[in-house]
Amino acid sequence: MTKWMRVPHTLTLLFSMMVLAMIATWIVPQGFFETQTLANGRSAVVPGTFALVEERQYLSPWQLLTAIPRAFASAQDVIFFVMILGGVLSVARATGTVDALIGRLLERYNNKPQMLIFMVVFCFAMASSFIGTAGEYIPFVLILVALCKAMRLDAMTAVGMTVAGYGIGYGISAVNPFTLVIAQQIADIPILSGWELRAAIFLPFVLIGFHHVWRYAKQVLANPANSMVADLPCPLGNNAQTSYPALTWAHRLILASFVFTIGVVAYNIRVNGWYLYELGAAFIAWGLFVTLVGKVQADIAASKFIAGAMELTTTAILIGVARGISLLMEDGQILHSLVHGMSMPLSYVGAEVAAVGMLIIQTLLNFFIPSGSGQAYVTMPLMVPLADLLEIPRQVAVLAYQFGDGFSNMIIPTNAILMGIIGIAGIPYGHWFRFCLPLMFKLMLASSVVLVLAVIFDYGDDVQPQAAVALATQAS
Template sequence: MTEKIKIPHTLILLLAMMLVAYLATWIVPQGFFETITLDNGRQSVVPGTFQLSEEKTRLTPMDFFVAIPRAFAGAQDVIFFVFIIGGVLAIARSTGTIDALIGSLLERFGKKPHMLIFMVIFSFAMASGVIGAAGEYIPFILILVGLCRAMRLDAMTAVGMTVTGYGIGYGVSAFNPFTVMIAQSISNVPIYSGIELRLAIFVPFVVIGFHHVWSYAKTVLANPDASLTAHIPCPLKGTDKANYPKITLAHKLILLGLVVTIITAVWGISQHGWYLDELGALFILWGLFTVIVGRLNADEAAEQFIEGVKELANTAMLVGVARGIALILEDGQILHSLVYGMSFPLSYVGSEIAAVGMLVMQTLLNLFIPSGSGQAYVTIPLLAPVGDLVGVNRQVVVLAYQFGDGFSNMIIPTNAVLMGIIGMAGIPYHLWFRFCLPLLTKLMVAAAIVLVAAVLLDYGADVQPVLSINGK
């Protein structure tokens, strides 16, 4: 029966979502909150100031189509970073370094795939939780796809372990400067307070993610035809190797250069606020280093780089169009209306239900505001006073925001990093959705239990600011 149902291409699905968003701008009442400019230059909404727009903004069909190239411009940092990574990795592959690395990892983990899966999920979750790593995982995808393919697994397993670590790291982060620190500062609670609970739930949530990915991987090992991607061409063009090359001195130097590149990126992100522009520059330098150490001539390196970029044209399209959904909602002035409509009912329910409702609200809003910090500036100023009203401590409000933003990062098609990852692995979005939805459900249930327990245990009462409902 399922074979008879033709699933549209991921690009068509994203364009359909853009169309739904466009139609919503004609149906949903337009409104806005007043905003203020904070010391860091970011805009934050002012609670209690929502009002409907006196003059309606009607987007024309031309506005819809103009939003597409504007969306590409808005996502240019991710698009060009993906192009750079694809080109540089193609150069590295041409030197045999990637194949040699896969062969080395196979010797260590070939008979222990569960160890590899746990190690990747745990490590990526740690990196996301501490420094907010996300786009930095894109360079690893093709390496993990090749490794999984050699271990009789599939591309879905490679993406599963990567994105699971990324999402859980953001969801239960103890230190993430882009989510925890911002949300707590807006909530007027001490930065990094309440860390004990977040540290305590880190491993249990990682275990949930590992169990899901490993259960799928075991199924594929037992029956390769059960793979969700069995009918999808491998992005590595099926270049299976029975004998992988041994690592030479040149390979080791190239891999050392990659390690130095990543360490430098981590330092730049944490100390100087670097992001994709600077990371792209670092990988270009690594590419030049690889050309020299790998003794490639200039023409060969240029051809390999261009071929790597070509292979990721589809991914760039998906990343660009995904940005258009939120752009349409912003242009149609209904983004604040959606936030207000979701937050208003929470003031009329009990504290436990309100906490879980905040989780659901943050999850849904992440589809429209895929930026973690951007979501904090829009929602936390509204939900913190609501929490005061219904008896939900602001520390719990922050936790609900973290869960909703982090876990849904793994599945929302407006997340440019996610679309870049699955695009590089050659996985259509509908297949990823099928794999990820059960995992997201498990994580959401666990998150709801933690939130209810946090309310019952009065989590955050020691740092709850003494404020009136109006924040005075």
């Protein structure tokens, strides 16, 4: 590969995107929608209120630089969670629990790596679909990297099955409270309605993700030189481990407490609104429990924790800089302008094309608004009346939002969870982009077919509000 074709370092790439974002604020018309405060305290845009600002404000290169520390402050919850998690997992590895687990899994799946890949993709997709898990997958990354290394696979395979499960689960969500429920509330359709179609397409989409990862894994098994990360050092070192400790009762207790911690975190995220601060505290508590049960001396545990956190400093930096891209868009008042400009052409095309157009718009906007719930509050108030005018059921508009938000989570560099996952695995963003882009094309094609068929067969017509039906009739 020549130097002109070589993908730059991830930090270089992200900073270049920040520069482009600053330049975009000089060119793109600046404007905003009026917002209204909803019953839950969140703000949503008011359709039909977009207006350009009277006087353009130009962001300076100095503001570009100050956006970086501000972005670190804005993303501090993710940054500190990743570093805490790295430290706690380093303590867990000192007990031998991770190595014992890998040895046990190798006994069962060493000759059936395809079963392991399918189980991870399927289970992670189920969890994301039902309870909206995302950051909770970060603790599994190094374990899966170590397992894949022992099975003669690579870190890309480990990240591939993790992120495929996460993204597909969000895209084909059954009851995700952070995306589906919010979007359906804004669309004024029954909560969790339309689950039959989402349930029917869940397994086919999971199989698309599994096939993509397994096809790559087979190439690596056939020839390690086919690995996309063959030129990179393994985050766990390059020494091959040939023997693993036995899985003792202490190890089993530590693993059981890990599953218990994940369960407590998932429950409280949904019921009590926990997020990354509480997640960090929960894993610190688990780390203290591991230290006691694993009989790790306090000074050794402290050293392991600091070493584990230090290993993820690069990841933390990338997460902070990634947040700066969307921060500049907000400072330059072009975020709403992009939403408005992208939605305008949909009013001139047919219903089937418009449904696919909604998918494309939601996918592109996820780059600028990587928060799933945040994207719902900005885009759904605009897409719902547009769907009514085009005689597209609101349920289809919600489905387009789910597809666009969920699948693009797997590839956009502004997604802090993704940057954390690939950073822990030691995979540069450029390498990941080349691996994930074909999968994105497959999922976008499949979801476009689903949306066209949904329009043809009036998916969600049974829950369409009567006021929307009357509006569409009047418009036509």
